[in-house]
Amino acid sequence: MIRRLALLLLCGLCALELSAEERPYELGLGLHSSYYLGELDPRGLLGRHRPGLSLSMSYQPQLHWSWTGELGLRQISARRVDEALARLGAQEDFSRRLVELRLGGRYHFLPLSREQSYLRTRPWSPYLGLGLGLALGGRSSTSRELLLPSLYLGLGVKALLSDRLSLTLDWSVHRCLSSRLEDTGPAWADYPRGAGGPRGIKAQDSYGAWSIALAWRLGKAPCTGCN
Structure with a gap:
């Protein structure tokens, strides 16, 4: 009896993961x-916010996992808050x-589906996202074009509003693999990165x-007349 119950539980878990x-x-x-x-403006969430747009695509092969891709247009700006940075070539604004x-992936903490209620799925789920980013920064009066790789971590909630629509609320942090995000001129760019120790003013930027996104769901329609 115990063996049969264990087998049924194992089959149920496999179905939940593979459906x-x-x-x-x-x-x-x-x-x-x-x-x-970053080092120019430590206010973070209390600093300057700039709006942007993005196009996204996703593929959910399993109830708990999905692959995501996004092409976005964003603007990053800040105001120098420490006047001592001016002596190192940092401009007042950038x-x-x-x-x-x-490109990345998401893990949904709850099995996400509207059609497979027999697997105790939910039409919404919080998620954890992780992936890679590659950004192209435009030319300005003080800097050249910039190719900026990054790693990102995201937290959010996704809700399946209907058979065709979904809504996603997301917060993400991007850790750049460079210290040249700031548009502050050649004097700042030439200043040694990491100066002042591990917590020095020149470090990798973030x-x-x-974001809030509305998506159109595509793919095979649910089969309502199947046995």
């Missing part, structure tokens, strides 16, 4: 607000436009973003 979403593809449009996280491509 595919009936409409696994999504194409969406998002609005986001980006802010700078602003940079970025065209960014992100930025965060809040």
Whole structure:
């Protein structure tokens, strides 16, 4: 009896992990607000926020996992808050436009589906996202074009509003693999990175973003007349 119950439990868990979403593809449009996280302006969320747009695609092969891709247009700006940085060549303000491509994955903490209720699925779920980004920064009066790779971590909630529509609320932090995000001129760019020790004023830059996205769900329609 115990062996049969264990076998049934194992089969149920396998079905939960391997069952595919009936409409696994999504194409969406998002609005986001980006802010700078770096040495020039430590205010973070209390600093300057700039709006942007993004196009997103996702594929959900399993109830708990999905792959995501996003092409976004964002702007990062900040105001220098420490006058001592002026002696190192940092301008009072900087602003940079970025065209960014992100590729990553999400883990849904609840099995996400509207069609497979027999597996105790939910039409909404919080998630954890992780991936890679590559941004192209535009030319300005003080800097050249910039290619900026990054790693990002995201937290959010996704809700399946209907058979065709989904809504996603997301917060993400991007850790740049460079210290040249700031548009502050050649004097600042030439200043040694990491000066002053591990917590020195020149370090790898970061930025965060809040976003809301509405997506159209694509794929095979649910079979309502199947046995």
